[in-house]
Amino acid sequence: MKKIKTIISMGLVFAMVASLSACGSKASESKSSDSQTNDTQTETTQTDQSQVDKTESTEPVEISILNSKNDLNQQFLDAVTEFNKTYPNIKVDVISTDQSPVEKATALYAAGTPATLCMLDAGDISKFKDKAADLSSEKWVSEVPQPDMVDGKVIAFPFAVEGYGLIYNKAVVDKALGTTFDPSTINTTTALEDLLTKIQNAGVSPLIIGSMDWSLGNHFLALTYANQPDSDVSTFISTLKAGTADLVNNSAYNGLMNMFDMMMKYNKAKDDPMAVTYEQSIAAVATEEAAITFNGNWSMMEIQKSNPDGEFGFIPVPISDNASDKGNTAIAVGATKQIFIDSSASTEEQQEAAKTFLNWVVYDAAGQDFLVNKCNIVPGFKNITFEPANSLAKAIVEYNNSGKAIAFAGNYVPADHWNVLGASMQKYLVGKIDKTELAAEVEDYWKNVE
């Protein structure tokens, strides 16, 4: 009896130990497979390994890509299938996440299993500069109009070009005006106010402001940095850091905030501005409850949920009555999602395979089809002739190609900019602080940035 007991307990212990060690080896074996609830990870392979080994001498390479546009997970999986038709020897794992991309990338690095290709928001790329491969000599660099450099090197691949401004619903505006509306006629604040009054007189709410901190902080307020008449974004930010930018007397800042005052005056939700969520602001424009809102071309997904066939376009955010001021006829456009290749933990072969994948996206017809037609992304490469199908993306391409684009200043700011100054903008939106106090908060933020 005693013997049996001993055997049973020994067996149990063995089972426990075995299950523990089994977990351990699994974690280290399967690359980057942590099971966050909001992650979707799928392995895709087209190749039968033994067959490949027979036919080709090269070993199959396994790479992974961190996709931070979670809604494009399926498109990425399909793209890998297409990619493997040409390159059967490169196996690509797609890790899609809707977590903050830096958080996810950091977690993967901490686990010692970084993704070979890592898609991040543009402003975060430089944090990874000591881990990113130098891509300066890649062929596609020549197709990018203005490649972003870190320390004089190109380390990131511009995956998606995005832009923002005042989104208008064509049907509503045309109906209010009685004619076809031409957005290029709006090049001064007065012209915009005329338009807003006309829409209001036609019985539609002219405008709705979404109260999201990321939108107000990193997109709207950041227009101040992009609208500086005689300096670019980085130069102006360095004066802010040095504390020498005098915002209260800065014409672009004042013009932009006057513009915001006007937007607040015509705001559909001016009685309760903080209640407007992203979804509500977009739905209001999509369902013709309001004519205009401030946002970017990524909103098209949300618009199409309630109005799949509507036509939409962009109006620039004018900051003065001088039609020749730089931001009055231009919208903010920039490569917001960028991909870098990890060089710290990935082998030479993996890095080469990753480069092959990026080249495939830019130069292979199937790759271009994936980028533009399947993902509805505005490509940042001159050689790609496909045009995106939706009206907001088309508008971005038009503004960009005709040179009517200012910098996407949100790409240049620290990671907590939206959080801190978004809150300041919200205070302004509900009238808790005035222009001077807001300017002080902005200056204060920049002085304390490291």
Add this chain to the structure above:
Amino acid sequence: MIHTNRRLKRMGNKLLFTGPAIFSFLAVVILPFLYGIYMTFFKWDGISSVKPFVGIKNYLEVFRDYDFWTSIALTFKYVIATVILINIIAFILAYLVTSGIKGQNFFRTIFFTPNLIGGLVLGFIWQFIFNNLLVTIGQKYGILLFSKTWLGDENKAFWALVIAAVWQYAGYMMVILIAGIMNVPKDILEAAKIDGAGGLSRLRYITLPLMVPSFIITIFLSLQRGFMAYDVNLALTKGGPFGSTVFASMFVYNKAFVRFNYGVGQAEAFVLFFLVAAVTLLQVSISKKMEVEA
């Protein structure tokens, strides 16, 4: 010789059964905790390969960080409000559903249900209530209090969080207090009744003193949950409007993972740990003294 052998064997037996649990506890609680303390002495953004040693500079920064202490103060205010409200309401509910009213088992279930809803889901439900439902009702019937969203005002957003927390935990604490009420010996109550004690004095002098052990538990739990509040905070207000409802947990999280200041964030987490530990230990030791025996 036999003696030592026995001891070794006993030791082996102990390890055999507690070993796996001890191992897991060390691996997922103690080690990360110690490593966390170690990390407070470095300056790190979470990504960079260089981690310069900065000594106690991070702690000095914690004490200089005005925003951190603001969020701690706000958290204390929240804890005081929720602990008082949760326990009072939980006691009233418990008293009602043990008083023999019709369908009391049904009510027990209903009051407990909110606790089964996860914090994030609960946050979104209340966000809908405060942002849409109450506003619609308020505007339709001209109730000034509800005609604007509560989440757009600093004070009301704070009380919105308190309401959501009370709704979530009152039912849970009620269950613990019901057990406490049931344990009050019937003979003492009966004796008091014969001696002429009315309902209120029976409650005041017999039921409540005998329920102190239950209150120790409910106050401890509500204290600890109040200090650690994160999920409802995130789902209901996201710290807004304009960063006015950022509780300590969220502040620490943002410091480390949004602003990429791991060293200081970790140091603040450590300070928070000490505060919570001190407050809860103090509470338990004080209320232990209030326990009486029948």
